[in-house]
Amino acid sequence: MAKYQEYSNGVEPTWCKGCGDFSVLRSLQVAAADLKIPQEDLMVVSGIGCSSRISGYMDSYTFHGVHGRALPIAQGIKLANKDLTVIAAGGDGDGFAIGAGHFIHSTKRNLDITYIVMNNQIYGLTKGHASPVSEQGFKTPSTPQGSEDLPLQPGLLSLSAGATFLAQGFSGYQEELIEIIKKGIEHKGFSFINIFSPCITFNKTNTYQWYRKNLASISQEGDYDPENYQQAMAKLLETKGLVTGILYENKRIEKREETALTKAPLALGKAEFQKLFQALY
Amino acid sequence: MNKEIQVLIGGVQGDGILATGVYYLQVLSRMGYHVYGKRHFTSRIRGGNSAIIAYGSVDKKGCPKDDMDIVMALDEDTMEIYTKKLRKRGLLLYDAALDLKVDQEFIKDMEIEIIPLPITEVVKDKGKMIMKNVCSLGFLTRVTVIEPKLVESVIEDAFKDKGEKIVEKNKKVLQGAVNYDFTSLKGVNYLIEPVTKKDRGPVVIGNDLIGLGAVMSGCRFMAAYPITPSSEIMHYLSEHLPHYGGKVVQTEDELAAVNMIIGSSYAGVRSITATSGPGMSLMMEGLGLAAMTEVPIVVVDVQRKGPSTGLPTKHEQSDLNILYYGGHGEFPRIILAPATFEDCFYDTVEAFNLAEEYQCPVIIMSDSLRSLSYENIEDLDFDRITINRGKLEMEENLQDGTESFQRYKNTEDHISKRVFTGMKNGLHHTTGLEHGEYGFPLGPKDDYRGQAVKRMEKLAPLERTKGIKMYQEKDNKVLFLGYGSTFSVLQQAVKKMDRTVDYGAIKQIKPLPAVQLKKLLEHYDTVVIVENNYTAQLRKIIQSEIGYHHKLDSLLSYDGDNFQIEEIKEKIKELI
Numbered sequence: 001m002a003k004y005q006e007y008s009n010g011v012e013p014t015w016c017k018g019c020g021d022f023s024v025l026r027s028l029q030v031a032a033a034d035l036k037i038p039q040e041d042l043m044v045v046s047g048i049g050c051s052s053r054i055s056g057y058m059d060s061y062t063f064h065g066v067h068g069r070a071l072p073i074a075q076g077i078k079l080a081n082k083d084l085t086v087i088a089a090g091g092d093g094d095g096f097a098i099g100a101g102h103f104i105h106s107t108k109r110n111l112d113i114t115y116i117v118m119n120n121q122i123y124g125l126t127k128g129h130a131s132p133v134s135e136q137g138f139k140t141p142s143t144p145q146g147s148e149d150l151p152l153q154p155g156l157l158s159l160s161a162g163a164t165f166l167a168q169g170f171s172g173y174q175e176e177l178i179e180i181i182k183k184g185i186e187h188k189g190f191s192f193i194n195i196f197s198p199c200i201t202f203n204k205t206n207t208y209q210w211y212r213k214n215l216a217s218i219s220q221e222g223d224y225d226p227e228n229y230q231q232a233m234a235k236l237l238e239t240k241g242l243v244t245g246i247l248y249e250n251k252r253i254e255k256r257e258e259t260a261l262t263k264a265p266l267a268l269g270k271a272e273f274q275k276l277f278q279a280l281y
Numbered sequence: 282m283n284k285e286i287q288v289l290i291g292g293v294q295g296d297g298i299l300a301t302g303v304y305y306l307q308v309l310s311r312m313g314y315h316v317y318g319k320r321h322f323t324s325r326i327r328g329g330n331s332a333i334i335a336y337g338s339v340d341k342k343g344c345p346k347d348d349m350d351i352v353m354a355l356d357e358d359t360m361e362i363y364t365k366k367l368r369k370r371g372l373l374l375y376d377a378a379l380d381l382k383v384d385q386e387f388i389k390d391m392e393i394e395i396i397p398l399p400i401t402e403v404v405k406d407k408g409k410m411i412m413k414n415v416c417s418l419g420f421l422t423r424v425t426v427i428e429p430k431l432v433e434s435v436i437e438d439a440f441k442d443k444g445e446k447i448v449e450k451n452k453k454v455l456q457g458a459v460n461y462d463f464t465s466l467k468g469v470n471y472l473i474e475p476v477t478k479k480d481r482g483p484v485v486i487g488n489d490l491i492g493l494g495a496v497m498s499g500c501r502f503m504a505a506y507p508i509t510p511s512s513e514i515m516h517y518l519s520e521h522l523p524h525y526g527g528k529v530v531q532t533e534d535e536l537a538a539v540n541m542i543i544g545s546s547y548a549g550v551r552s553i554t555a556t557s558g559p560g561m562s563l564m565m566e567g568l569g570l571a572a573m574t575e576v577p578i579v580v581v582d583v584q585r586k587g588p589s590t591g592l593p594t595k596h597e598q599s600d601l602n603i604l605y606y607g608g609h610g611e612f613p614r615i616i617l618a619p620a621t622f623e624d625c626f627y628d629t630v631e632a633f634n635l636a637e638e639y640q641c642p643v644i645i646m647s648d649s650l651r652s653l654s655y656e657n658i659e660d661l662d663f664d665r666i667t668i669n670r671g672k673l674e675m676e677e678n679l680q681d682g683t684e685s686f687q688r689y690k691n692t693e694d695h696i697s698k699r700v701f702t703g704m705k706n707g708l709h710h711t712t713g714l715e716h717g718e719y720g721f722p723l724g725p726k727d728d729y730r731g732q733a734v735k736r737m738e739k740l741a742p743l744e745r746t747k748g749i750k751m752y753q754e755k756d757n758k759v760l761f762l763g764y765g766s767t768f769s770v771l772q773q774a775v776k777k778m779d780r781t782v783d784y785g786a787i788k789q790i791k792p793l794p795a796v797q798l799k800k801l802l803e804h805y806d807t808v809v810i811v812e813n814n815y816t817a818q819l820r821k822i823i824q825s826e827i828g829y830h831h832k833l834d835s836l837l838s839y840d841g842d843n844f845q846i847e848e849i850k851e852k853i854k855e856l857i
Contacts, residue, residue: 009685009710011721038705039708040702040703040704040705040706040707040708041702041703043548043702045544048713055710055712056710056712056721056722059685059708060708061702061703061707061708061709062709062710062711063544063547063574063710063711063712064710064711064712064713064714064722065540065543065570065713066540066566066567066569066570066713068536069536069537069540069566069567069570071537072504072532072536072537072538072540072541072544073540073541073543073544073547074544075530075541075544076502076504076540076541076542076543076544076545076546076547076548076552077544077545077547077548077702078544079502079528079530079541079544079545080502080544080545080546080548080549080550081548081549081701081702081703083703084548084702084703101533101534101536101537102533102536102537104533105532105533105537109530259526259528260526261501261502261526261527261528261545261550262548262549262550262701262703263526264501264525264526264527264550265499265525265526266498266499266501266551266668266670267499267668268496268497268499268525270663273497273661273663273666276493276496276497276521277483277493277661279521280482280483280485280489280493280658281438281483
């Protein structure tokens, strides 16, 4: 049995002591170990932000891209080599603000990758600006009178974009988180995992205590059917998105045809060249 | 007898004007002529005037001539806009269903012959309005005295995929035009000098050759967002790549496109994207990421008239500055500019090799006319296709150790070996942050110059290439240099002069072939850079990098079209 430590490269994270992202990193490492994913076949791609530094702490192939673009890079890699387990990761600003377009389109494209968002409802790396999921009235240096915008609802957004897998977790519930990440990786299609991962330095509202108090859990509901789309929508509306567990999984949808472009031969012979030339007529 | 014929066919957009023009080019190509075709179109799908210039000649041209031998008008706008383009004793053909709208004085001065043709009448009688394009072709080939059997063969090939019935219906319309009995056509003909060669190959556009070049280079992935005038590259690859295990993804925007190919190329696949100016603006951050992470990518920019949305269907070469300097920070990139039709193919092959050899973005800088103009292509040299993947580490050579792979190892030539995800013992980190040899971000104890020197100096060998292709070196005192589609017009202008200047094409735009350029600037008294933009972008880049301010001169045009041959001739006359 692989140990989760094998997926750690020993680099000490730059995160603040107590940051929710430590739990996400460990959960990802445990999930990878439990699923026995060979390190060389594990690809972790991230954007920019505190949480996006996660790729730099994994002992696998890792790509730390530019702000908001983890998903396009991850999809390019998956299209190139279907045999890889591809994880995209980042924060709520990376995914729901600058990368929101890619989030919606990756959802509808439904490639077999897992997208982990460490959602702390604030921009940590820029020292505490409002994020697209910050609540109305949320005061930050860029919103001293309180945020005027309505918060985006990632769960509803994901479902309406055609998600085939939607789960939410919380850094404080690590056992559930590990299970969710494993299920997400195993899902054949785009799996979106929205993780409430508190920023202890800049977000004094959405703290560990606040999440513990406000989060509902569907794993405690015996009659919840993750394959029921309407029920998932209803649950998100009912809880204002503050719920953990596997909310939705579409197992019936036909798996997208996968590609192994790296295996395609590069050089074409003269006969093939002539065929292509003739096709110009 | 004439050595060439140039016809402008115009009508309402959506009426199949383009088809008439392309069929005519195909007919001429089968007769053994070199052909060139150019569209004049707008961003509307239907309505508005649309025109195509179809040019056939005994010698290869690569650009249109300044005036028309024949204007064929299928709408009144065409008569009004283009009649004045006719040469002396030129021919105006128009659909008899239209009112004649011409400047009578011009007609008289230029001795223009005007012939109404019963196009609508024949179409209504023999077929459906949708076949107007074939009917027009019938009349045009009749006026230009072309063997009807040959025209039929082109129509058969054009419609064969649509079934026998459609072919027959179109042939009936064609024959209706060819056999129409009327006296006004008697004595009218426009004979072209016969050539012995029978077929000069398929009629395609530059974008098709870029697509073919990509397939033959081993490119197996494209991500792109549709945009005029680059979309045909995506169309070509969407059709052909799946046959070779490849794939095309139409992305949500150009940001996704460039980042997706960074991902696929990082994973080991030769990858391309294509766009135009507006998309190029969005791709700047991606170029920086590819350069910083040393991931090879090929980006085609088919320039159109800017800025902003500009004139999407009009030509310009004004993206050079953004391609050359664009993006934040400093990073290496290579820019190639195909000057001829064939270059579109060979330069694409070269672009993929350079990208992997130097591990940086390579931009194929095309322009609207280079990419969308029609020409016939006789042959492409299979033996000139090479695939060089640059420095790769083999999986069997990777050592099992505690340290990760040194992806960014400093070497003498500043280029390090690549490995691909999936290779055992090749684990490493890649980041757009400044990093060291292992790819990890710099820490407080590191030298913050990081790997700037490694990246910036790796392209030095390219400054010593023969990136300028000289077409005429007769020891003249004046040298004219063009790039992209301006080159062919320059070539025709020089060829039409008795007293002459030397000329060539700048094909490697970045890095500038500094050694060769310095030699040329030493040798000539004056070097004129011919380009389609307002601010003399390339001339200024050469001046700032190479010097010789007093010797460099410009010829500029930014009217959305190619240079007139006469404009370049005037400039030549001024200098010799």
